[in-house]
Amino acid sequence: MIMKSLKWRMVTIYVLLVLIVMIACGTMIVMRISNNAYKEIETGLKKSISTSMEAIGENSTKEEAIRKWEDAIGGYRDSERKLYLLDTDGKVIFADKQGNKDAYLTPMVMAAIQDTSIQKFDKVYGRNKDDKKEYIGYASPIKVENEVVAVIYILAPSEQVKINLYSTVRIILLAILFAIVLSIVFGFMFSNFLTKPIIALSNKARDMSEGDLDNPIEVLSTDEIGELTKNFNIMATELNHNLTEISSEKNKLETVFAHMTDGILVFDTNGLLIHSNPATRKLIGLADKNSFIEIFGQYLDTTYERLLMNIKGGIRQHIIRIKEKYVNLCFAPYLDQNKNIMGSICVIQDITKHKKLEEMQKEFVANVSHELRTPLTTIKSYAETLLNGAVDDRQIALDFLNVINYESDRMTALVQDLLELSRLDNKQTKFSMQCINLSHIVESSISKFQIHAKKKQQEMVYNKTDNDYKIIGDANRIEQVIKNIISNAVKYSNEGDSITINVYEESSYVVVMIEDTGMGIPNEDLTRIFDRFYRVDKARSRAMGGTGLGLAIAKEIMDCHGGHINVTSEVGVGTCFYLYFPYEA
Structure with missing residues (x-):
């Protein structure tokens, strides 16, 4: 986790860069010092041989040249260096110190024997068991009449060079260590300087993901990081504004969906339900159904895939019956920004009343x-x-x-x-609305049916009160309603039955109650008696001259007066109508 952070990666890169540079520089320094040291030794060896050759001078014969060099080598006094006289086979003819007499056939000796030049000096080790030092060798040919007769080979120890190189390497390693420490310190300082605003941006981004868009980040510089911080604050402000608008629009949509009378279902491309509104549950009852097949499989003769293909061309409608309801299903696709179908929307309309x-x-x-x-x-x-x-x-x-x-x-x-x-x-009926005495209208209506009731030996009872209930209405139309109800009571009651009329006040209404002890109305017919041409006993109604429109007209007249009609009935017991007229005492 630590190595994955930007700060540690920057420090690591910075330290590695310094380390690589220091190692490269140290290597170059060591190589340069090493080359210079060996070059200096080689130059000294060349100079020593050159001086000896000048002292010996020209030689006339091979034997004379070898003798002079033996004398010169015998008088050579240098505790560190070794001087050898080699024949053309590389074997030691004479040496300044007692040592191994084996031949030296090194690259430089071979070059001297062949009288050719070579850039690389020899590196050899002592051949005695007590002498394992490293030496640098230089060979030069001895010529008589331009012919190589022998080779002078001089060795100088190189231990001091190694000691000096080791010291240099130690110094360089210490310098590298010191540079690493400094690079870590400065790397942390530099990375902190760079990552502090980035960390602030990261923390702000995390806060934004949690919904905190109100607190801007402090701009600490005018460089690119500062510009980035400034733009980030602008982005946060714009995002906050946009989210507020989106949230507002979402709330509006949710409010609309929640209060729509039409149902809304949204399915994804796989036919899974992803949204529904409360009206849907009232219309069709979803229960635990979560897919197109579960909801509509038994009502629609199609698959969801086929439906998606069909709605590409536009809205598709299906009318189905669910229990006692008729609903119209309108399917339409919903698309993404690239016009690809992301699923379907189904609008459910209750058309039961229409049907x-x-x-x-x-x-x-x-x-x-x-x-x-x-x-x-x-x-x-x-x-x-x-x-x-x-x-x-x-x-x-x-x-x-x-x-x-x-x-x-x-x-x-x-x-x-x-x-x-x-x-x-069509609201074309003109009503003569005025203040009327409802009690008088009830009495007048009753008097017109007394003779009919007596013919059938029916008892008509009016429980008259001393109150004069005055309402606003059309006297003729209200009398038409009351007469229609009383007429039905007389027609559909048998001989010896009774009809009772009461007028009383209930809440903000005056109620005219007309009750009979006739045949009664079955429960399944009660909800339809106000339908046009509906008759409970069709044969008997026609025989009595009814058109089947009386109660429908009565209901319309009551509605136009702001009132309503209620009815209760029991077969074999009788029927009771309640006429409610708006009333202010």
Whole structure:
């Protein structure tokens, strides 16, 4: 870990550089001193031989030359150097000291015998067992009439050179050691100077990764490091600004996703679920499902790979039914910056109401057609019968005409109800809104059905109070609603049943309660009794002249007055309607 840090790497490089330079310089110094020392010895040897040759002078014969050199060598007095007279075979003819008489066939001796020059001097060791020193040798030919007759070979010890070199090497090693220590010290100082701002940048980068973008780094210099620090602070400021904006946008998106009524599902390229919003769980219930196949596998006849291929060309929609809900699935791709598909987004829309509305519209058209076809068929058949001669029988003609008139009235009532519903739907109905006494309207409506109730031996009870409940509304329309409910109570109650009407205040409403002890309404029909043309007992309703639109019109009128209708019922016990009108005492 230590060697991996920038500081230690810089110190190591600095020390290695100094070490290499010092070793190179030391090596060059040692080699130069060594060469100079050996050169100096060689020069001394050459000078000694040259001086001896000048003293001996010219020789006339080989024997005379050898004798003179033997005399010269015999008188040579140097405790360190050794002087040898060699024949042309390299054998020792005469020596200044008693020693080994073996031949010296060194490169320099051979060169002297051959009367050629050589740049390299000899290095030889003493041949006696007591003399193992290293010597430097120099050889020079002895000529008589330009012919080499012998060789003078002189050896000088080189131990002092080695001693001097060892001393020099020790000094150089000490210098290298001292340089290493200094380079470590200065390396640390230099690396600290360079790495301190870098460490500060590194620490700041770590803090930035943890979310701290507010504290800038102090700029300590104006050099490249200082410029880098300054730019780093600018980058941190910009990054903080951008992250704030991104966070704000993310919060907006999350808020939008969280409060969308449509569901959102996001899948990756492998079909794994990576995001969903709360509306999705309400619409289809995800439970522990985490992939496209788990969620839609049983509803869609396609694979995720095929879906990705299909949505390359644009949005693809599928309508499926999940339990009691119809949902519209809109699949679209989401792309990266290079326009590559990264996955898919599915928008889930609840179209249950739309589907039910479509079904209601189809049912409505079918019901209207049926309601009109029945009286039209009756009228047509009776008219054809009259045209075929039945008109001549007065009684039959009157009966048929009464039927035709009755069916015509039914169609007229049906068309009027349809027109009224259409005007209510399109907000075209004009209401004469004014302050009215609801109690008086209830009494008036009851009085109009007393005779019908008595005919069926039904008891109609109105629990009148002393309060006059005054509301804002259209008196005729409100009376129409109350009469419709009372009329149904009379029609669908058997002989001897009772009908009770109460008016009372509840919270901010005046409630008109109309309760009967008639046949009652099954639970499965309660939610649909306000649908158009819906009848609990279709045959009985038509026999009683109902169009199946009365309660639908009543509900629309109540909605236009800001009120509403509730109903409770039990088969065989009876039904109770509650009309709620806004009221301020």
